[in-house]
Amino acid sequence: MPLNRLSAVLRQSVETLEQEGRRKGHETIVVGVLPPQGDRGPRYLLQGYGDKPFIRMNSNSYLGLSSHPALKKAEEEAIERFGVGPGAVRFISGTYAPHVELEGHLAAFHGREAAMIFSSAYATVLSVVVPLTTDQTVLISDELNHNCIINAVRLARPLEKLIYKHLDLNNLEQALQKAAALGARRVLVITDGVFSMRGSHAPLAEIARLVEQYDERFAENAILIVDDSHGVGAFGATGRGTEEYTAAQADVLIGTLGKAFGVNGGYVVGAADLIAYLRETSPMYIYSNPITPGEAAAAVAALKLIQAPEGQQRLQHLAAMAERFRQGLLSLGYASFPGAHPVVPLLLRDAARTNRLVGFLREQGVLATAIVYPVVPKGEASIRFQISAEHTQRDVDEVLGILQAARQSGLS
Numbered sequence: 584m585p586l587n588r589l590s591a592v593l594r595q596s597v598e599t600l601e602q603e604g605r606r607k608g609h610e611t612i613v614v615g616v617l618p619p620q621g622d623r624g625p626r627y628l629l630q631g632y633g634d635k636p637f638i639r640m641n642s643n644s645y646l647g648l649s650s651h652p653a654l655k656k657a658e659e660e661a662i663e664r665f666g667v668g669p670g671a672v673r674f675i676s677g678t679y680a681p682h683v684e685l686e687g688h689l690a691a692f693h694g695r696e697a698a699m700i701f702s703s704a705y706a707t708v709l710s711v712v713v714p715l716t717t718d719q720t721v722l723i724s725d726e727l728n729h730n731c732i733i734n735a736v737r738l739a740r741p742l743e744k745l746i747y748k749h750l751d752l753n754n755l756e757q758a759l760q761k762a763a764a765l766g767a768r769r770v771l772v773i774t775d776g777v778f779s780m781r782g783s784h785a786p787l788a789e790i791a792r793l794v795e796q797y798d799e800r801f802a803e804n805a806i807l808i809v810d811d812s813h814g815v816g817a818f819g820a821t822g823r824g825t826e827e828y829t830a831a832q833a834d835v836l837i838g839t840l841g842k843a844f845g846v847n848g849g850y851v852v853g854a855a856d857l858i859a860y861l862r863e864t865s866p867m868y869i870y871s872n873p874i875t876p877g878e879a880a881a882a883v884a885a886l887k888l889i890q891a892p893e894g895q896q897r898l899q900h901l902a903a904m905a906e907r908f909r910q911g912l913l914s915l916g917y918a919s920f921p922g923a924h925p926v927v928p929l930l931l932r933d934a935a936r937t938n939r940l941v942g943f944l945r946e947q948g949v950l951a952t953a954i955v956y957p958v959v960p961k962g963e964a965s966i967r968f969q970i971s972a973e974h975t976q977r978d979v980d981e982v983l984g985i986l987q988a989a990r991q992s993g994l995s
Contacts, residue, residue, distance in 0.1 A: 587903050605932035605955055622977045624816025638978055641903045641952040645817035645925050646897050647973030648845030653888055654881040661880035681879035683711040688886045689850050697858035702871055704812045704839035705731040706851030710865035711851050716741045721762035728775050742767050752789055759797045769803035776811030776825030780959050782926030787831035809833035818924055822889045822898050824842040844885040848874035901925055904979055905970040911983040915990055925970035937964040943994050947985045
């Protein structure tokens with residue numbers, strides 16, 4: 584059956600996105616990676632650009648581990664032992680020794696009793712928030728939380744859903760007061776650790792104190808859930824994320840293996856009773872395959888590496904390069920959000936200007952991504968630069984030089 588009438592509606596929707604400067608467009612296809620050479624980090628080859636090399640400034644691979652020999656060796660050895668796929672969901676026959684080993688390492692890394700892994704951090708958030716929500720639960724969420732939290736809140740069926748103004752602790756307290764007044768038995772306060780479009784972090788110590796202050800008002804506790812996917816492995820003195828940076832601890836911590844750790848998958852850590860309950864109730868754990876045994880083995884290698892001297896050196900280099908780039912932007916007269924995270928936005932506030940500058944950067948061999956509404960609020964269009972430990976000082980200065988040329992030519 585032809586979809587001629589529906590197709591016309593869908594085509595118009597895409598055309599509207601194009602006109603408003605919000606269409607993501609064609610995906611960039613990486614066809615090769617040139618290894619680091621001298622004082623230059625790796626370069627990327629793209630389909631349609633021949634042998635032109637690109638600096639990648641839009642990757643979540645904060646520690647640059649995806650091509651690390653230790654991770655590749657661990658994955659290859661696990662593939663030889665177990666094959667390339669799990670073959671089933673975990674409760675049937677898809678649990679392998681590397682899955683269990685990884686969960687033990689994650690629990691220990693974050694100082695928790697237990698951990699469980701999922702196919703992605705997005706799946707983790709959905710599969711934690713929804714099972715923990717009852718019709719006597721109030722959900723309280725920061726207004727700038729990631730899309731995965733927004734959709735988890737939409738899918739849940741709580742007593743009430745409350746949104747507090749971004750990082751506004753007074754507004755959060757008002758939401759807690761309202762939840763108590765509603766007679767809720769349970770309240771879930773949910774926040775990003777690092778807000779991925781700004782590079783800023785939540786004040787977890789203050790939020791945790793506030794949640795604890797109201798805990799006695801709820802028969803089944805006030806519970807702090809933090810998705811720190813952009814923090815773990817890339818933030819804090821030893822890479823333990825926003826919790827370490829703020830000297831605080833969430834009741835439930837969600838992270839990813841697909842960013843700083845360089846592999847794939849998501850996870851949650853917490854109390855043993857919590858994890859046991861989630862194994863029985865999380866739909867994307869029960870009904871969806873886990874990451875492969877090879878990926879789990881590579882993630883174990885990443886966790887070991889980050890706790891070794893090499894990992895600490897990478898963290899220190901990452902922090903230094905992020906600060907160098909952030910200060911460089913400011914010295915050129917560009918606006919950004921304050922922070923210490925390797926996400927460093929260049930704030931232009933206009934979608935058309937943002938897209939033009941991204942196009943200019945690509946012409947000059949720099950991969951960067953325009954972030955516009957509705958991914959960010961209107962008036963906050965920006966380029967999200969992401970620093971990696973694989974970037975060298977020369978790389979950072981090269982990109983800053985290109986941005987200076989754009990500034991001088993009136994492009995930005």
